Amino acid sequence: MRYLFFDIEAADGNFKICEFGLVICDSNMKPTHKKLYLINPKGKFNLTGRKDQRDLHLSFTEEQYKASPEFDDVYDNIKFALEQKDIMILGHSVNNDIRFLDKACNRYRLPKIKYVAYDVQKMFSYFSKERTKFAALENVVEELIPLEERQNLIDHRSVDDAYMTMLIFRAMIRELNVTPEQMVELCEGCKYDSIEYIKELEAKEKAKNERAHAKALLRKSGIKDEKGLGWELYREEARKTEGHELDSDIIGKRYAVANRLKDEPDVLEKVIDRIKEINAHLVFSMKNCDYLIAFDEENKNAIQATLRRDLLFKIIAVDEFLK
Template sequence: MTYLFFDIECANSFGGIGKMCSFGYVLCNSDFSIIESNDLLMNPDTVFDWYLFSKHAKCKLAYRREDYYTNPKFSHHYSKIKSLLEAKDRRIFGFGCQNDVATIATECLRYDLELIDFNCYDLRPLAEKFYDMQGGLGAFVEKLEIPTQGMEFHDSKADAFFTMKVAEKLAKDSAKSLEEQFTGFTPFSSKEQRKSKIKKLYANYLERKEAGKVIDEKQKLKLKKVTVPKWFDYKRELLEEIKIQNEENKR
């Protein structure tokens, strides 16, 4: 059995759709001995949210904008990421990872690639319950006195490493393996996240379609339940949405 801890960063998540600019991971044995680790930077082929490079940003990216744009796109890294996430006898973990799983699913849609089919266990609720506290990864790293020297948060590789160290500390403090601790927990499924994001794309499509008809904000379309019809071309709509977002954010 091997464990893969991963984290991703996005150039933006406009419209509820993330566009990946890095995939960081730490692959280790069940005793947390590291086998392999890397940070795959990539050109997100979209605009960056300006806030990610602001000196006042709480979520500031670890690399320069140019460092991402000069790297290949997600499709170039697809085979490596797929092999990491779909390997036999492997458990996948993240920290607050629902959006990360969803982003991988939508990037496969965006580049017309086969879905990477995997389940990912979220360490966050388990850590919050055991240590009786709430917070992001940084709060747990500080609480558990995990060394951060030479590493930065929002560097995907570093965040994957910090996630692994939180898991290691949790296993030690609870005297239980990760498999034992996650008994009864439902992992995030890339298939289910893909379905959810397709519904989101359809909802965005309907809202744009109705926007021109709205005279009063009170008349704005309110979606309670979304059922995606068979005719909806979600791949084309995803590309169209990203194009619209880029144009709006270049102004």
């Protein structure tokens, strides 16, 4: 088995890919091949001054990117690399890179690239619980990766970011004394099928658009206040499990929401999306839930004080649930 780590940079932080970098390792996790593709994004660079997003500074000039081949010119090479047999593909926040590639393929009307990739960032969540002294990723880098192996790497140069992902992954499996294959089995939720993941995103987008349409109809029918919209959205989703709250296949995955949260339809929409994402279910009654989502810590404390008894469900604040 060989291991391929890859990373993508996009000129607009979305689908206009300007770099694709990869590192391939042998069965002993020793790098044997590195490759960086500079790509003409055919669009403006928009990586600074964006609302609610940190600025990104790439390691090449815009002129260098614009003088490079377009995505369709390097597509065959990228497709070949990702669709090889007997190779495990890994990346950091790899779900974002899957989206970037899919959007680029759609943009150039090219066939989708079919592969399975594993997210090293999600593996760190498992690792930090097993080795609590490494509470932050920076601790892994500083304590487990020799300086000489990382000191010349440049942030936001895709091949170097792919190399750093490899170093982190290798450090974690060595520290835990597990194989790469064992590591991905231990870390639930780190596996992404590129085709199925995009289908899930498309389904979520469709559901979001349907809710937006439902909101418009509710306003048209006379429900003008935002609180009324939130309550109707809640009822619409909870009805789907009504009468099935005690079914064995959903016990342990049942969520109710506090009334205060129903007054905030925009936040409630995010909660509903997250519940669907984790294959859980929204229910009407607290007595049939495993988790109750409160609006904030103040709301959470108020609910606990009001109930004043041993609870059969856990109360969590919405920020904790969505993080």
